[in-house]
Structure formats: C-alpha cells, structure tokens
Amino acid sequence: MAGLEGVEPPRRHGSATAARWSPAVEDERALRALELFGNPAEAEVSLPSRPESAGAARRLAQVVILRHWGLSPRMTEDAVLLVSELVGNAVRHTGARRFGLRMRRRRGWIRIEVRDPSRGLPCLMPVQELDVSGRGLFLVDKLADRWGVDLLPRGKTTWFEMRVADR
Numbered sequence: 434m435a436g437l438e439g440v441e442p443p444r445r446h447g448s449a450t451a452a453r454w455s456p457a458v459e460d461e462r463a464l465r466a467l468e469l470f471g472n473p474a475e476a477e478v479s480l481p482s483r484p485e486s487a488g489a490a491r492r493l494a495q496v497v498i499l500r501h502w503g504l505s506p507r508m509t510e511d512a513v514l515l516v517s518e519l520v521g522n523a524v525r526h527t528g529a530r531r532f533g534l535r536m537r538r539r540r541g542w543i544r545i546e547v548r549d550p551s552r553g554l555p556c557l558m559p560v561q562e563l564d565v566s567g568r569g570l571f572l573v574d575k576l577a578d579r580w581g582v583d584l585l586p587r588g589k590t591t592w593f594e595m596r597v598a599d600r
Contacts, residue, residue, distance in 0.1 A: 460496075460500075462492055463492040463493070463495050463496035463500075464496060465492075466489045466492040466493050466496070467492075467493060467496050469489075470489060470493060472493075472497065472501075473493050473494075473497060473534045473535050473536045474497045474501060474502075474536045474537070474538065476535075477533040477534065477535040477546075477548065478493065478533065478534050478535075479531050479532070479533055480520075480531065480532055480533075480534060481530070481531055482523065482524050482527070482529045482530055482531055482532055482549075483524065484521075484524055486520060486524065486532075487517050487520045487521055487524065490516050490517065490520045490534050490547075491513045491516055491517050491520075493534060493536075494509075494512055494513045494516040494534075494536065494545065495509055495513050497536050498512050498513070498536075498543065502538055502543070502597075504543070504597055508543075508595065508597060511576050511595070512543065512545060512595060514572065514576070515545070515572065515573050515576055515577060515593050516534070516545055516547075518569035518570070518572055518573055519545070519547040519569070519573065519591050519593070520532070520534070520547055521569055522547075522555055522569050522570070522591070523547050523549045523591070526551070526553065526555070527549045527550065527551035527553065528551065529549045529550050529551060529588075532547055532548060532549045533546075533547070533548035533549075534546070534547055534548075535548070538597075540599055541596060541597060541598075541599055542578075542594050542595070542596060542597060543594065543595050543597055544592055544593070544594045545592065545593055545594075546590045546591070546592040547590070547591050547592070548585070548588060548589070548590040548591075549588050549589065549591075550587055550588040551588060551589065552584060552585075552587075552588060552589055553589075554582055554589070555570055555582060555591055556570070557570045557571065557574055558570070558571070573593050576595075577593035577594060577595055578594055578595050578596050579593070579594045580592060580593035580594070
C-alpha cells in the first residue's frame with residue numbers, strides 16, 4: 434500500500450489476542466451490558482458518567498439495533514458511532530454523576546436519546562481538517578437525519594434520529 438513501505442503489520446500474540454477481538458466476544462460483552470444496565474429500548478437506562486461508559490452505551494446500542502431490531506450492520510455502525518459521540522459529550526462537558534440512554538423505534542425511524550442534568554446546550558462547531566477533537570456534533574449532524582436538544586426542568590435530552598427501511 435502506498436506510503437506504508439517498510440512498515441511491518443502488527444504481530445499476533447497467540448490465540449488470546451484473536452479471541453479478544455472476535456465478533457462472538459463482542460456479542461457476549463453486549464449481552465452482558467444488557468443484563469447489567471437493562472434494555473434502553475424498554476426504558477431509560479442509567480449509566481455512570483465515566484469514559485468507560487461510552488463502551489457500555491455502544492454495546493447496548495449495538496445489541497438493540499442489530500439483534501433486537503434487526504437493522505443492517507451499516508445502520509448499526511453509524512448509530513453506535515453517534516451514541517458514542519453523545520455519551521462522550523455528556524461525560525466530558527456536563528459534570529454529571531450519571532446520564533440516561535434511551536432508544537426508540539417507530540415506523541421508518543429510530544431515535545436515540547442521551548439525558549443529563551446539565552442545561553448547558555451543546556454547540557455545533559466548525560471543524561477543520563486537522564482538528565483532533567470537537568467533531569462529535571459535526572458527525573451527528575452529518576450522519577443523522579435530524580438531531581436536537583430538548584430542555585427539561587432539570588437538564589436536557591440530546592437526541593438524534595435516523596431513517597430506517599421498514600420491511
């Protein structure tokens with residue numbers, strides 16, 4: 434590949450490395466997250482406001498969208514990325530101890546919501562090619578069909594919606 438001459442591919446260190454990244458292991462982690470936190474498609478689930486909660490939120494979104502709702506891997510991939518961005522914003526910018534994740538499906542649409550106790554509004558910033566942060570809402574704006582923020586008496590819900598093909 435152009436530009437990679439002389440660069441060695443990463444080395445595998447036995448079967449443990451390969452098993453750690455397999456789809457079966459990721460499915461197991463997603464199902465464990467579902468057992469631990471609950472199903473965000475049935476009711477809002479509460480997650481601790483820590484960086485590692487982004488992984489749990491991604492796994493919950495993956496298992497609901499791909500397995501429960503039966504949507505495409507591409508739709509799942511995009512929605513999981515956007516969940517990660519909204520959760521990252523809630524963890525980094527709100528100072529909250531916990532945040533809520535809720536997923537809804539109605540005819541032709543999915544909606545994913547992240548609720549936190551801050552009333553500070555997220556801001557869509559212009560993004561430059563070399564920026565290493567600040568791309569979260571830019572990605573949401575580009576990949577979601579619509580998104581927004583609903584102010585609540587105590588906090589806000591940041592959400593996005595994506596069109597889906599109903600069978």
